[in-house]
Amino acid sequence: MSVDRNLNRIIAKRYRLVQLIGTGAMGQVYRAEDKILGNATVAVKFLSQTLLNEKMRERFEREATICANLAEKSIHIVGVRDYGVDEHQIPYYIMEFLQGRSLSDIIQEENISQARFLSLCRQICLGLESAHKGIVFKGQHSPIIHRDIKPSNIYVIHDPTIGELVKVLDFGIAKLIQSGGSQTSSFMGTLAYCSPEQMEGKELDNRSDIYSLGILMYEMLSNEMPILPETSSFAAWYKAHHEFPARPFDSHLNMPKELADLVFKCLAKKPEARPQSISEILAIIQQLSQDLEHSSHQSAQTISKPSNPSAGINSPTLISRVDEFYLQASWPPDKPQQKIVFPKIMDLAEGVYPTIWVMLEHQDIIYRMSSIRYNQFLYLGSPHPMVLWLTVLYHQQHGPRWLPCYLDFKTETGQNVGRLLGEVGSYGILFFALTEPQQCKHVMKASIAPHQRKLLQEWSEGASGIKHYGKPQISKRILKQELEKLKPKIVEKLVKIKASPESNV
Incomplete structure (x- = not known):
């Protein structure tokens, strides 16, 4: 029985080959550990030694280039992170490991x-x-x-x-x-x-x-x-x-x-x-x-749940204990006075609470006071750990108001917000009018579904202490694309809920 001499080899002083996981017409694929990124698992594809000619080298490099570029455009293409040539002049590239x-x-x-x-x-x-x-x-x-x-x-x-x-x-x-x-x-x-x-x-x-x-x-x-x-x-x-x-x-x-x-x-x-x-x-x-x-x-005779992550849906309920403090808040001077959404942790005497701050037209705030609320959290661990925190306010006459914000889980702040959302299980929505930013105009509370709370805590724990590779803009763009695909399903679901006699609106 022959021994694979590639096992435990270290490529580029970084990738340790652990296991041969596939062979094909163009080469072999190994599971490997990335020594720089805390032994994170990656896949290493080598060009077969029997194909070592200039034409095949070019084709192999082209394959790596195609996958690297396409993976930035679509989550449905396997991602390539690195390309090189080993000490035997055999080309290889590093791609995400798929389990x-x-x-x-x-x-x-x-x-x-x-x-x-x-x-x-x-x-x-x-x-x-x-x-x-x-x-x-x-x-x-x-x-x-x-x-x-x-x-x-x-x-x-x-x-x-x-x-x-x-x-x-x-x-x-x-x-x-x-x-x-x-x-x-x-x-x-x-x-x-x-x-x-x-x-x-x-x-x-x-x-x-x-x-x-x-x-x-x-x-x-x-x-x-x-x-x-x-x-x-x-x-x-x-x-x-x-x-x-x-x-x-x-x-x-x-x-x-x-x-x-x-x-x-x-x-x-x-x-x-x-x-x-x-x-x-x-x-x-x-x-x-x-x-x-x-x-x-x-x-x-039930509302079908989408195949994407479930989300919490809430009938309007004012925050009871801390709304007084929220209503005294004023728009931060370092934030532009325009229609934006951003997350903020509120440290009050009663405890620490996650919130999102929203600036809208005054009339739009009035409409949203009688809206159904829906929230959903999407996580992307690679190329950069990022959470899309989505809140939707749906009004039968005025339609949906999309309130997305992003948590960078490579930062301590992003991890803390995610962890806090999981622990508290709810968050406040603070509304500010474009023409009157001096004081919060309205406060609503949104609950988070139990399984989403668990996921938020798992994502926070999994992201802490791990070095991640990739630009945050790429993950944010992918999440934005997924949101656009989800929007029609979310609206369809909210329309059904709004029409239900059991809806508390």
Whole structure:
């Protein structure tokens, strides 16, 4: 039995290789410990020694560049943090370590419900959409075609705030579409998931990925392949992708017609007959998700909780013990007098309390006095530990007022606020009028759901004492993007609650 000599090697005087966790066409992947960042776990991917030529080095470096750039745009792309060459002149790059399962394992071991399928597929599409929109590469905008979409290149991890989080992996044979760049007619990919034009070695666009996505979606829904060749040879797969129609879904799956139509349209032999962009697919998935949620709601006669983290919903109640002190507060001189939201810890005789301070138009404050309150906390640990603390005030006539603020969990202040929110289980909302900032105009109290309190304390404890890598602006941008995706679901839920006769408004 051969011994892996790479184990316990230290790369770049920083990364200690602990375990071989994967091998592929382009190289090997190791689990490693980052000695600088308190033994934080990372993954190290090496280019295979059998591929050590200038062309493959360039391709490998390009893969690292693509992932690094895309991960800043989408939480659904595996992140790359570093790139280098070891003492043997073998290129490597450092990426986030994913603890979860490949979609291939999930398909083999489980039956995926339609609701779960829609959630996973939406996230896959969001990652692909970011790639197809492209990055700036060598000063030029370049759309990216993955060219190897398949279950083993999709990873599903558990995120404490989002739940099941999808990551698209392995951009090893991805193609950057650059004007004036050299074109390729070589075939690369996985035979079972290749589009007809990819089998021909043609230059590809985003519609080739859409064909591969169609095969992936069919497999997720049925645990079977839509097209099977007569043999496993290239020629047999070529014939299957060009000539064999996709098999209909079995009737026992009870597949909605709209969903089946979407899958089969993605599997069209000609690119022009497929959806022309991932955005088209996302719009259909969104509508299917809404239809399924509405159907579940009607049958259960309950309000469905979103797959994202739950949140506290409160009917208006004035703070009883400390509102007198809050109402005496004046707007801080170091804060601009404009519509902003910021967190503040209030140290009073009765104790220490977390609050958010809000400046609005005076009339808007009056509207919000009879609003339903909703709060939610989203956490992102990488690349920078950050919490989005969201409060929503919903008024039936005037709609939602979004009050987001951010807690930087790399700072002691951010950790303390998060910990305090978990311990107290509620916070005050102090309203100040734009034209009269001298004194607080109104105070409301918002309660935090028990499981969210627990998460806040866990996040605070987990972030303390650990050095984190990455710019806070990146995490804040990702959280803002997630908030925009959540807004329609939050509003839909609040509309239902407002219409309920049990709502105390």
